[in-house]
Amino acid sequence: MAGGHSLKHEIFISADASKVRTALSTSEGLRGWNTPHVSGKGELGTEWALKYTDRPEFLWRVDLDNPEEILWTCTKGPGDAVGTTAKFTITSLDDGRTRVRVAHGGWPHDEVNFVKCNTIWGALMDHLREYVETGVSEPAFS
Template structure:
């Protein structure tokens, strides 16, 4: 079935959900953990343009930005990435941390860029946690 494959990651962050949401929904936030080369406003229907030195650029359309989840749709990227979606959901955990789940779905298969993106999202989530907890920018890619 086309688009049936999704990669998923979960991480717990010692920061409140709103701080995590800002790291995922503002240019300043994205620059803190993803790449310093971010263009976009984060408004619904607009694009995040993420540029990476020596790597493919990505554009993600902001399709939802709610208090508990954010949805992006890939409009530019390598291979089968275009048309996939990244959903970030976050909620307060019982221990005071924030549980963050990312699902990158809509892949036509579970090979090639799917496998590569799985590794990349894992690394990105650790950078998101470090940034949200410390406030110190340390993007995964420059």
């Protein structure tokens, strides 16, 4: 699904980029901030299965994984989510922090699930920051 709408978030994490990458690219890391119900290996071409209590399941295929960028493509999810992409850009800053940007793009419009996902990504990014900075697992969703 090709579309011209992207939602974007940016956070600054008081931790080194390798800790952020681990949180974004391992099942243990994803369980720490996203959902405790994660399966997959996170290798290129494989899929993450993210399950949520009383919410739709998402499958995200890993299409890019390098030190500065991680790209997932949604292969299963509700509404217009299938075919959208989540691109994480990870940048080490001179002050020791790491900037993380997520762009969830490919939406055919900026309504309904787009608006809902924008709110959800905001919450997820906050949980990512807390998890990486403290090491305490507190997923945004169960």
